[in-house]
Amino acid sequence: MSSRLETDHLYKVFGRRQDEAVERLRRGADREELRADGTTAAVIDASFTVDPGQIFVVMGLSGSGKSTLLRMLNGLLEPTAGRVLFDGEDLTALGDRELREVRARKISMVFQHFALFPHRSVLENAGYGLAVQGVPRAEREQRATEALRLCGLAGWEKSWPDELSGGMQQRVGLARALATDADLLLMDESFSALDPLIRRDMQDQLLTLQQTLKKTIVFITHDLNEAMRLGDRIAVMRDGRIVQNGTAEDILVRPADDYVASFIQDVDRSRVLTASAVMDTDVRGDEADCDCVTANPDTPFTELCAMSARLTHPVAVLDARRELVGVVPRRRLVGFLGDEHGEPTACGDPRDEGKVTARA
Missing domain, CATH: 3.40.50.300 (P-loop containing nucleotide triphosphate hydrolases)
Structure with missing residues (x-):
């Protein structure tokens, strides 16, 4: 797919000697150095x-x-x-x-x-x-x-x-x-x-x-x-x-x-994360052999929490071909959503499922 809009190394400088200022920016000068000379670099190398x-x-x-x-x-x-x-x-x-x-x-x-x-x-x-x-x-x-x-x-x-x-x-x-x-x-x-x-x-x-x-x-x-x-x-x-x-x-x-x-x-x-961001992709391939509920890579984080609360093992993540692409252990949900001490905030029982032996 070709892009609709593209910016190619875009600069906008206000003040004196603008072309010289761009060259200085390209050589590594920062905004403060230019400002001291009466020049303002508003946009620097935007692509x-x-x-x-x-x-x-x-x-x-x-x-x-x-x-x-x-x-x-x-x-x-x-x-x-x-x-x-x-x-x-x-x-x-x-x-x-x-x-x-x-x-x-x-x-x-x-x-x-x-x-x-x-x-x-x-x-x-x-x-x-x-x-x-x-x-x-x-x-x-x-x-x-x-x-x-x-x-x-x-x-x-x-x-x-x-x-x-x-x-x-x-x-x-x-x-x-x-x-x-x-x-x-x-x-x-x-x-x-x-x-x-x-x-x-x-x-x-x-x-x-x-x-x-x-x-x-x-x-x-x-x-x-x-x-x-x-x-x-x-x-x-x-x-x-x-x-x-x-x-x-x-x-x-x-x-x-x-x-x-x-x-x-x-x-x-x-409100932002989905299964693709939090799943563990180091899987064997047989973790989805049971009939439990499964997720897809776009499943919202909150839905993953609800699924995890109903399961005793990690949530399996399947792609559009129903092939296993990852699993989401509860401890990963807690890690992404927990506070600075790693305590759970929304995913229910924080117990670690341990090794991924039970199939999801």
Whole structure:
């Protein structure tokens, strides 16, 4: 599968002698050295790919460079060095007019603070991107109405933005992006201004829509739990650099450094991990010969706990061909979910099953 979006050694430097600053960064200089000379390195050597239909989350604290990175993906900011490839086309080589055309038809953006026009109705706001494209009014209204329906706002078309709650206004922003049928959605802290319950509802809405629409999405957030919940892949940024890029399980189980490890220490692992992350693959091949319940590599951690509580032996993990690929002893569940002393928190009796002799 070819990637939908690719960044190739992307740099963004603000201040004096930008090209010289990039060369210094390539030779190993850090942000602080450049800052002393009046130069700010916002993004440093960022390379990643995003596959079609994937939600790619870029996560980091304020000042890590994630929003600057996002704005280079659609040409709102010009990279100091490096390339952005969209469906194989180098966006950094396009002129202003060509970039505007790409932003109007192929890449949509959902902002943090809604960015709705107060003097336009909900329907007119949802259809604004289509108006920019020059789509005839009848088609524009039909597509905007359908996008609002998908976002749970059917019946609100004639309302004004100030009549809507914050969550509903954000749905209008999402509907506006969906109405253009863009290939790529860029979402910059799109839910961070919302109350926690509304924020979770919007996350649910996005995941539900994604099951049907299968859009390619780059989602920016500073919230690790949000990143873990939404991201097919997650890039963790620190001081302008991507310090780890992988699945939620990769980051939880194999943090790249102490910075990432400190980030993930308070994450509810039971909501993220699956059997593939916790299973023991050193198996004989006959552990699944009985008729007990079995798991598959995608079985959620919480379900594994429930299975383990009903068995006196490890849970067998079978692939799509019903072949044994691993087993999950209860002690491994306890180890992944337990506290710093290794005490169990949710998996029932912590007794060790001992050697894997009883078949699962």
